[in-house]
Amino acid sequence: MSVQGSIVIGGGAFAGLALALALRQGLGPEIPVIVADPALGTRPSRDPRATAIVTACRRLFEAIGAWDGVRSEAQPILDMVVTDSRLEDATRPVFLNFAGDVAPGEPFAHMVENRRLIDALVVRAEAEGVDLRATTVASYDARADGIDVTLGDGSVIAASLLIAADGARSKLRERAGIATHGWEYDQSGIVVTVGHER
Structure with a gap:
């Protein structure tokens, strides 16, 4: 299968899905937007982590229509x-x-379970016509006028752009x-989710 002029995003977590939605909404349906990630084959998402979503990111998720899918589950970080x-x-x-509000009544961040935000982004991406593929x-x-992208399922896409959104240890990068350049901080952290009766 060959799709001309497509944009392919390798990686289907927050960055890849949010970018796919923004591109789809900004460019319109004429340019195919494809997200490839094996994790897209697992619905609902099983990502057990949680992420602090700062106000700027929350506003992005609102703008692309995904925040309503997690609003009731998101917990404001007040301090x-x-x-x-x-x-x-x-x-x-x-x-x-x-501490404090970015604007009156608007906390500086929210804590959100990754699986819920990924699922909300997937629902919006499907509704917007983003082509989600559960493959690598x-x-x-x-090539001179684009890039041929071969997916793990054997399909080849003649794309105009390939975007690496496949995480910190990106194979595409x-x-x-x-x-990249990094260093160790020689520190450890304990992360827990606390449930209580009330």
């Missing part, structure tokens, strides 16, 4: 205190504090030779 202390320290100096981007070959 956040960052310290660098040991448990046995008598005092714990505050190095960073996030296996390879690609650049590595194959393109785009370097």
